[in-house]
Amino acid sequence: MTGTALPVVDTGCRDVPVLKERGQREVFCGLTGIVWLHRKMQDAFFLVVGSRTCAHLIQSAAGVMIFAEPRFATAILGDRDLAGMADCNEELDRVVRQLLSRRPDITTLFLVGSCPSEVIKLDLAKASQRLAVEYVGKVRILSYSGSGIETTFTQGEDACLKAMVPALPETQEQNLLVCGTIADVVEDQFTRLFRELGITNVQYFPPRRATQLPPIGPNTKLLLAQPFLNETVRALQARGATLLSAPYPLGVEGTTAWLRTAADAFGVAPERFASAIAAPAQRARTAIARYKPALEGKRMFWFPDSQLEIPLARFLARELGVENIEVGTPYLDKLLVDAELDLLPRTALSEGQDVEKQLDRCKAANPDLTVCGLGLANPLEAEGMRTKWSIELVFSPIHGFDQAGDLAELFARPLDRVGRLKV
Numbered sequence: 015m016t017g018t019a020l021p022v023v024d025t026g027c028r029d030v031p032v033l034k035e036r037g038q039r040e041v042f043c044g045l046t047g048i049v050w051l052h053r054k055m056q057d058a059f060f061l062v063v064g065s066r067t068c069a070h071l072i073q074s075a076a077g078v079m080i081f082a083e084p085r086f087a088t089a090i091l092g093d094r095d096l097a098g099m100a101d102c103n104e105e106l107d108r109v110v111r112q113l114l115s116r117r118p119d120i121t122t123l124f125l126v127g128s129c130p131s132e133v134i135k136l137d138l139a140k141a142s143q144r145l146a147v148e149y150v151g152k153v154r155i156l157s158y159s160g161s162g163i164e165t166t167f168t169q170g171e172d173a174c175l176k177a178m179v180p181a182l183p184e185t186q187e188q189n190l191l192v193c194g195t196i197a198d199v200v201e202d203q204f205t206r207l208f209r210e211l212g213i214t215n216v217q218y219f220p221p222r223r224a225t226q227l228p229p230i231g232p233n234t235k236l237l238l239a240q241p242f243l244n245e246t247v248r249a250l251q252a253r254g255a256t257l258l259s260a261p262y263p264l265g266v267e268g269t270t271a272w273l274r275t276a277a278d279a280f281g282v283a284p285e286r287f288a289s290a291i292a293a294p295a296q297r298a299r300t301a302i303a304r305y306k307p308a309l310e311g312k313r314m315f316w317f318p319d320s321q322l323e324i325p326l327a328r329f330l331a332r333e334l335g336v337e338n339i340e341v342g343t344p345y346l347d348k349l350l351v352d353a354e355l356d357l358l359p360r361t362a363l364s365e366g367q368d369v370e371k372q373l374d375r376c377k378a379a380n381p382d383l384t385v386c387g388l389g390l391a392n393p394l395e396a397e398g399m400r401t402k403w404s405i406e407l408v409f410s411p412i413h414g415f416d417q418a419g420d421l422a423e424l425f426a427r428p429l430d431r432v433g434r435l436k437v
């Protein structure tokens with residue numbers, strides 16, 4: 015792993031003892047990732063093999079697509095299928111054949127596992143291999159699990175990308191691979207900035223088209239755009255890629271450090287770097303400054319949900335003067351948040367969840383804003399607390415200089431609502 019020296023705060027969180035909790039959790043399952051993955055990879059289809067609950071979850075999370083041909087569906091395994099696994103496999107093959115004959119535009123099909131017991135018994139990896147032979151050269155068929163037993167919320171993307179890693183073509187060329195779903199508009203902005211820096215061999219994973227997989231090899235430098243790709247990163251490292259350790263491109267400071275890490279790895283001169291980022295960084299500073307009066311000094315409590323908590327808490331503390339009371343994350347993988355821990359001003363850190371105990375700590379602290387999942391937000395609001403839905407932070411374009419003001423606004427808005435209600 016390589017990295018760049020960054021302005022470290024002497025009170026950073028590197029040595030803060032982490033409270034590890036293993037109790038009841040209040041987090042969406044990994045199926046949720048389909049909502050943003052199907053938008054990103056325009057030629058892929060996600061077939062959830064699950065129950066009616068799974069179907070309801072992704073339909074309500076994604077909204078019903080009336081005008082567009084949907085690119086996800088649920089093959090519901092009912093009681094009839096429990097009669098025997100042979101029936102189950104036949105039924106799955108029948109659904110896949112029917113889908114692929116109706117939809118010749120699908121180039122990659124993901125079979126997505128879930129947690130009902132009848133699905134757990136079904137070997138989806140074997141099913142995808144069986145079907146892949148039948149559709150070789152026509153449709154790539156892969157599988158991963160989005161089960162709530164094995165995955166939280168953003169781990170669905172990790173599992174999906176990891177399933178694609180063996181299919182990435184090999185290269186010996188030097189390239190930069192940006193890993194983690196980001197909005198197309200943000201991807202275009204980063205591509206322009208990399209070009210101005212003279213870094214032109216840049217690819218994104220996941221790609222916009224599942225057929226255009228990025229190449230990987232011993233000269234690939236890996237730069238993470240999302241902090242929840244624990245297993246994908248290790249699979250990419252096993253294919254020879256070198257991970258660049260950097261903070262995440264959230265806010266001016268994070269985006270600058272992220273780009274500088276890439277620039278240093280590709281030998282870009284400091285003057286060229288400074289001139290390429292000067293204008294967008296200044297625009298971002300101006301946009302963020304607008305929200306500082308609303309956020310400065312506000313006390314914030316983070317429930318574990320998306321794994322974006324540590325980078326977001328760092329942005330809010332360092333650039334907007336927020337005081338973090340507790341920053342919770344479902345998993346704390348130092349390989350992925352190493353650079354963030356030095357920058358996050360000292361605060362209580364927790365990993366995993368025992369929701370009742372954490373609710374007690376949150377209520378005792380009485381924060382100005384609580385960042386949490388949908389399931390906790392409504393009850394907390396009913397008790398008079400202000401909340402921010404963490405799911406919105408995954409669905410919205412928040413990365414890069416041009417989104418930094420919008421990101422600050424996402425946190426200022428709930429507080430502003432309180433202010434307006436008081437008048």
Ligand code: SF4
Binds near residue numbers: 045065069130
């Ligand atoms: S995978 Fe499990 S947790 Fe997720 S919607 Fe289906 S039944 Fe619920």
